[in-house]
Amino acid sequence: ALARPRDQDLLGVKVVVSAGPTREYLDPVRFISNPSSGKMGFAVAQAARDRGAEVVLVTGPVSLPDLPGMRVQRIESALELRAAVLEAAQDAQMVVMTAAVADYRAADQLTEKQAKVAQDLTISLVPNPDILAELGGSKGGRVLVGFAMETHAGVERAAAKAQRKNADFILLNYPTQEGSAFGGDDNQVTLVRPDGTSEAWPRLSKLEVAQRLLTEAAKLLPAG
Numbered sequence: 001a002l003a004r005p006r007d008q009d010l011l012g013v014k015v016v017v018s019a020g021p022t023r024e025y026l027d028p029v030r031f032i033s034n035p036s037s038g039k040m041g042f043a044v045a046q047a048a049r050d051r052g053a054e055v056v057l058v059t060g061p062v063s064l065p066d067l068p069g070m071r072v073q074r075i076e077s078a079l080e081l082r083a084a085v086l087e088a089a090q091d092a093q094m095v096v097m098t099a100a101v102a103d104y105r106a107a108d109q110l111t112e113k114q115a116k117v118a119q120d121l122t123i124s125l126v127p128n129p130d131i132l133a134e135l136g137g138s139k140g141g142r143v144l145v146g147f148a149m150e151t152h153a154g155v156e157r158a159a160a161k162a163q164r165k166n167a168d169f170i171l172l173n174y175p176t177q178e179g180s181a182f183g184g185d186d187n188q189v190t191l192v193r194p195d196g197t198s199e200a201w202p203r204l205s206k207l208e209v210a211q212r213l214l215t216e217a218a219k220l221l222p223a224g
C-alpha cells in the first residue's frame, strides 16, 4: 500500500546528515580519533529516508554498512568531512551534524611513519574548522541541528553552542548517563534551543530519537 502523505512529511526535502568520528592522521599509520559509533547519525539518515527525504549521509570510519536509498559518502578527516558536508548542504533544506568532529589535527601530517624516539614526544595540533558554525554563518532557510556531549553545565553550554553556531537546536547528552554512552542503541537527550530553553526527552532508541529530532526540525522548515 502507498504510504499516507503524513508519513512522507520530508518528501522533496534534502537532508544532509554527518555521522561517526573523524580521524586526524599524525603519520600514515597513526591517528587521533574518538569512539563515536555512528549509530545516531545512521538512525537520523534512515528515519529521514523513510519519511521521504533525499538523504546524503557523510560518515567517518564506522563499522556500519551503507544504508540503501541514499547517497553515503565515507570520509576520514575533519577537513574531508567539511568539504563533503558544505558541498552537499548547498541545495539542502536541513543539516544534522551528529558527527564527533575532532577539534584538532596535526600541524604537520608526516608522510613517513614516525620512528620511536628515546625522549618525550610533543605533537603540535591546530584547530579544525567548525563545520556547524560555518553552516550557521550563511544559514539561509536551512534548518541546522547539532549534537553535544557535555560532562557538566550541559544546558548552558549547549545553549551557548547553539547560539554561537546559529543552530536551531542541539541535542545534548552526558557520557556518564545510563543509555547515553558511545556505541549504545539507546540515547537520553535534552533538546536545547539557543535561547536556553530545553526539554528533556525520555530514554529512547536512537531511531526514536531520530524520529523526534526530525519532527522538531520539520516544524522549522519554510512552509510549502
Ligand code: CTP
Binding pocket: 078, 097, 098, 099, 100, 101, 102, 103, 128, 129, 130, 131, 132, 133, 145, 146, 147, 148, 149, 161
Ligand atoms: N561540530 C562541527 N565542527 C567542529 C566541531 C563540532 O560541526 N569542528 C559540530 C558537531 O558535529 C556538533 C556540534 O558542533 O553537532 C557541537 O560539537 P561540540 O564538540 O560539542 O562543540 P565544540 O564547539 O567543538 O565545543 P567543545 O569545546 O565543547 O568540544
Ligand code: CA
Binding pocket: 101, 102, 103
Ligand atoms: Ca568539540
